[in-house]
Amino acid sequence: MGVSDFFDPDGIAVIGASKTAGKLGNDAMTNIRTYDGEVYPVNPSSEGSVYGYDFVDSIHETDADLALCCVPSPVVPEVLEECGEAGVGAAVIFAGGFAEVDDEGRAREDEIGRIGEEYDMTILGPNTAGYCIPHLDLYGSFVPEIRDVETGNVALLAQSGGVGITSAFQLDREEYGVSAMFGLGNRANTDFAEFVPVLDDDPRTDAIAVHIEGTDDIDDAIEAFRESETPIIAFKAGSEDLSEFVQSHTGAPIQDRSSYEEALAGEGVVFVSSVTELLDASRAIADAxxxxxxxxxxxxxxxxxxxxxxxxxxxxxxxxxxxxxxxxxxxxxxxxxxxxxxxxxxxxxxxxxxxxxxxxxxxxxxxxxxxxxxxxxxxxxxxxxxxxxxxxxxxxxxxxxxxxxxxxxxxxxxxxxxxxxxxxxxxxxxxxxxxxxxxxxxxxx
Amino acid sequence: MGVSDFFDPDGIAVIGASKTAGKLGNDAMTNIRTYDGEVYPVNPSSEGSVYGYDFVDSIHETDADLALCCVPSPVVPEVLEECGEAGVGAAVIFAGGFAEVDDEGRAREDEIGRIGEEYDMTILGPNTAGYCIPHLDLYGSFVPEIRDVETGNVALLAQSGGVGITSAFQLDREEYGVSAMFGLGNRANTDFAEFVPVLDDDPRTDAIAVHIEGTDDIDDAIEAFRESETPIIAFKAGSEDLSEFVQSHTGAPIQDRSSYEEALAGEGVVFVSSVTELLDASRAIADAxxxxxxxxxxxxxxxxxxxxxxxxxxxxxxxxxxxxxxxxxxxxxxxxxxxxxxxxxxxxxxxxxxxxxxxxxxxxxxxxxxxxxxxxxxxxxxxxxxxxxxxxxxxxxxxxxxxxxxxxxxxxxxxxxxxxxxxxxxxxxxxxxxxxxxxxxxxxx
Known part of the structure; x- marks a missing residue:
C-alpha cells in the first residue's frame, strides 16, 4: 500500500457517516457522492441510508480499501485498528486533537503511526481537510463545495489543509483547476517525501505547488523536492517568532525558509512569498x-x-x-x-x-x-x-x-x-x- | 480657474471629435455622452453630428469651460491657445509626444505650460488617459468602458494614466468603485500638489491612493501629502536602475522611494509595494x-x-x-x-x-x-x-x-x-x- 492508493481506491468507507447536515460525517458523504465506485457509510448508531448509500455497522462489512475517518480524536486509534484488521490500505483522518495539542495528543498520534506501520496502512493526516482529485471526481474532504474545484495541471501539496483548500478555491475563482490537492496536516506516516514522487509520476501534474510550515523529515523532504522531475514551487510559511502558534497547529518544528532555500539553491526549486504567488508561479511553470x-x-x-x-x-x-x-x-x-x-x-x-x-x-x-x-x-x-x-x-x-x-x-x-x-x-x-x-x-x- | 473645474465643468468641448470608431476623438465622445451638460464636438473637417451632438468648427463657437484635446502633439499648442482665447478654464491633453520624447517635445511642453499660465488655464496632462468622476457620470478619458467603473470612496491619483485606469478596473473587478480617478501624465501645469488639496476637500473621498513615478516638484508634493487630512496611501514605482525607461514615459526625474518615505516618516502616509496593495490599503483606510x-x-x-x-x-x-x-x-x-x-x-x-x-x-x-x-x-x-x-x-x-x-x-x-x-x-x-x-x-x- 502507498500514497498512490489515494488516487485509485477500490471502495471508500466513510467512518462516522451521518445523516445530520453540518456534521463532519455528513459533509464528507456529500462530497464523496460523485466518486464512481462503492461507498460505505459506516456508523453503528445509524440506520437506513444516507444519499442512497445503506449504512453498515462496521468496516468489516465493507470491501473498502480507503477509509475517510470522520470520528473525534479519542476514537481514532480504535477505528484505525479496525480498518487495519479489515484490510483497508489507506485512511484520511480529519480530526484535530493530536500532536498539535498536548502530550496526550502526541501519544495518540504516535499510536496512529504505529497502527499504520503494523497494518501497512497509508495515512493522510490527522488534522487535515483531506484531499481532492477533480478529474476522478474524487473529493475526500469535509469541506463543502470543494466539488466546485475543476481539473487543472497544478498539484497542490499543502502542509495545512486550510491552505490547500484556500488555494484550490483561489485557482477556481480565476477559472483554473488542480490535478490534485492534498492537505498533509500532522503527517502521522506520510509527509512531503511520500507525496512528491507520486505527484511527480502523475501524468496530469505539470507543476507541484508546495506549502511548507516545517517538518521533522526535512532531509527527506528536500531530497524529494530535489529529485522531482516535475517542477516544484514552494511557499514556506511560519517564522521562528511565531513558533508557539505554528507548533500548536500541526505540531510542526520551527524552521526558517532559508533552511530550505539553501539546501535547494541552484536546483530549480522556486521559492515564493504568498499563496497568490505560489499559484501564479505554478501556473506559469506548468503551462509555459x-x-x-x-x-x-x-x-x-x-x-x-x-x-x-x-x-x-x-x-x-x-x-x-x-x-x-x-x-x-x-x-x-x-x-x-x-x-x-x-x-x-x-x-x-x-x-x-x-x-x-x-x-x-x-x-x-x-x-x-x-x-x-x-x-x-x-x-x-x-x-x-x-x-x-x-x-x-x-x-x-x-x-x-x-x-x-x-x-x-x-x-x-x-x-x-x-x-x-x-x-x-x-x-x-x-x-x-x-x-x-x-x-x-x-x-x- | 483651478483643479476643481474638472469636477464641475460648465460645458465640455471635445477638440478633434470624430465619427470614426477607434479614433481617440471618437472614444472620448463615447465616454462623455453620459455627462449631464452641454457637449461640443469641435472639428472643422467634420460635418453633421456625432452621438446626437452637432459638430462645430471652432472652440469659439462653444460655451465650454473644459476642453478634452484629442489632437496630436504638434497641433496641441495652437489648439490650447485658441482654448485660452475662448475663455476655457481647464483642458485635458491626451496626446503623448512631449517631454518624454525629445528636446523638441520638451519645448512644446514648456509652451503648453506658458499658455496655461497666460490664460490661467488648468491643464491635465499631456500624455494622460484622462480622468473620471463616476458619481457625476463624468468620464473625461479616451479609454473605452471606463464608464463601467462605479462610484466609491477612494480617489486614485496616478502619475501614469495607465496605472490609474488599471487601478480603477481592478477595483471594479471586485465590485468597488472610485470617488475620482486622475491620471497626471506629464504634469505641464498641475501636479500632485495641485490635486491632493482638491481631493482632500472632496466629501466623497475617504482615502487618496497615489501612484508616484517621480516629480520635479517633490517638495510641494510632499507638503501636499503631509497637509492632507484625508489619508494618503502611496505606491512609488520606478527605480534608479530603470531611469531611461521611466524618463521616456512621463519625463519624470528619477527618485527613490526612500526620498518620499524619509520625508513623510511619522506623518501617517502609508507606503505600499504594488497596485493591489495600494487598492486594498486604501479601501481599508477609507472604510475602517x-x-x-x-x-x-x-x-x-x-x-x-x-x-x-x-x-x-x-x-x-x-x-x-x-x-x-x-x-x-x-x-x-x-x-x-x-x-x-x-x-x-x-x-x-x-x-x-x-x-x-x-x-x-x-x-x-x-x-x-x-x-x-x-x-x-x-x-x-x-x-x-x-x-x-x-x-x-x-x-x-x-x-x-x-x-x-x-x-x-x-x-x-x-x-x-x-x-x-x-x-x-x-x-x-x-x-x-x-x-x-x-x-x-x-x-x-
Missing part, C-alpha cells in the same frame, strides 16, 4: 516552456504598468537585453513616432499593430521570456491570432498581464490560456510569474 | 475606523492561513497582545477542546460560535485591530449578524479575509462591505491591509 535564460522582453501598451513590471523584474535579477537589429527595425517600423521602441517596448496605447510587436520581440533570439501588458479595449480586442501562432511556433514562455473591464476581456483571457499563454491580473502578478520562470531554470540546465 | 495602536487580534477558522497572516503582520511590526482575562475566559468557553484559544485564536474549522469569538476579541480593550480569516461554508455562512453589530458598536477596524467558493460567498462578502467590514480575497492581502491601517496612525495621533 522552460526559458533558456534570464533575458526578458517586455511589451507594454501602457508605460506606467510596464515600469512596475520592469522594476520588479529588475529587482528579481532579470535582464532586459537589447533587441537584435532586425527586430529593432521591425518594431521601429511598426511603431513610427512612438515613444519607446527599445526593450522594454512601450506602444503608448493599444494599437492594431500590438500583436505584431509581440511577435517581433518573441522571435528575437536575445529574448528568453516575453511578458506583455495591455489594458483591454473592446474595439481592438487582444491579439489572439498572433498569440496563438507564437504559442505554436516559438518555444519560449509568453505571459500576458491583462487589465481592464473584467466582463469584456474574460473570454479572450481564457482563450489565451487555452493556447498556452498564461495570464495574470495585476502588473506585479505578471512580474512575479516571470521571475518564478527564470528562477525555475536549474543551474545545470 | 483609525486604530488606536498596533495591537492586532487574529481570529481564524483555519490555522494554516492564520499563520500566513500572523507571519506577515509580525514582520510588518504588528503586536499580538494577550487577551484580557475575561475575554480569554469567554473564548475558552466558546471553544472547548479547541487547539488554540489564545491570540491568534484558531477555531480549527468554521463553527456556529465563530461570530461570538470575533465579538469577544473585538471587544477586548487590548486589541486595536481585528483581522478574521474563514473559509466559507454554505451551511454556516459568514457571521453577518455579529459583524453588523460589531461594526455599529465597536469603534475599531475589523477586517475579514474571505476564501472559498467565490459564487457562494460573494453576496455575504458584499454585505460585509456594506456594514463597514472591509474584505480581502487572499491571506496576505488581509495582512497587508492591516499593516497599512496600523501604519496610517501618525506619530502625533
Amino acid at each position: 516552456p522552460t526559458p533558456d535564460g534570464r533575458n526578458v522582453g517586455v511589451v507594454t501598451a501602457q508605460a506606467g504598468p510596464g515600469i512596475i513590471i520592469a522594476d520588479e523584474l529588475h529587482e528579481r535579477g532579470a535582464d532586459f537585453p537589447d533587441l537584435e537589429p532586425e527586430t529593432q527595425e521591425r518594431v521601429d517600423d511598426l511603431l513610427q513616432g512612438i515613444t519607446y521602441t527599445e526593450n522594454p517596448v512601450d506602444t503608448g496605447r493599444p494599437l492594431p499593430e500590438f500583436g505584431q510587436v509581440i511577435d517581433a520581440v518573441a522571435r528575437d533570439d536575445n529574448v528568453d521570456v516575453v511578458v506583455v501588458y495591455e489594458i483591454y479595449e473592446d474595439s481592438l480586442g487582444y491579439p489572439l491570432e498572433e498569440l496563438e501562432t507564437l504559442a505554436a511556433e516559438v518555444d519560449k514562455p509568453i505571459l500576458f498581464t491583462v487589465a481592464g473591464p473584467a466582463d469584456s476581456l474574460e473570454a479572450e483571457r481564457l482563450r489565451m490560456e487555452e493556447v498556452g499563454i498564461p495570464t495574470f491580473q495585476a502588473p506585479k502578478r505578471g512580474a512575479h510569474a516571470v521571475a518564478a520562470l527564470i528562477d525555475s531554470v536549474a543551474d545545470d540546465a | 475606523p483609525t486604530p488606536d495602536g498596533r495591537n492586532v487580534g487574529v481570529v481564524t477558522a483555519q490555522a494554516g492561513p492564520g499563520i500566513i497572516i500572523a507571519d506577515e503582520l509580525h514582520e510588518r511590526g504588528a503586536d499580538f497582545p494577550d487577551l484580557e482575562p475575561e475575554t480569554q475566559e469567554r473564548v475558552d468557553d466558546l471553544l472547548q477542546g479547541i487547539t488554540y484559544t489564545e491570540n491568534p485564536v484558531d477555531t480549527g474549522r468554521p463553527l456556529p460560535e465563530f461570530g461570538q469569538v470575533i465579538d469577544a476579541v473585538a471587544r477586548d480593550d487590548n486589541v486595536d485591530v481585528v483581522v478574521v480569516y474563514e473559509i466559507y461554508e454554505d451551511s454556516l455562512g459568514y457571521p453577518l449578524e455579529e459583524l453588523e453589530t460589531l461594526a455599529a458598536e465597536v469603534d475599531k477596524p475589523i477586517l475579514f479575509t474571505v476564501a472559498g467558493p467565490a459564487d457562494s460567498l460573494e453576496a455575504e462578502r458584499l454585505r460585509m462591505e456594506e456594514v463597514g467590514i472591509p474584505t480581502f480575497q487572499a491571506p496576505k492581502r488581509g495582512a497587508h491591509a492591516v499593516a497599512a491601517l496600523i501604519d496610517s496612525v501618525a506619530d502625533d495621533a
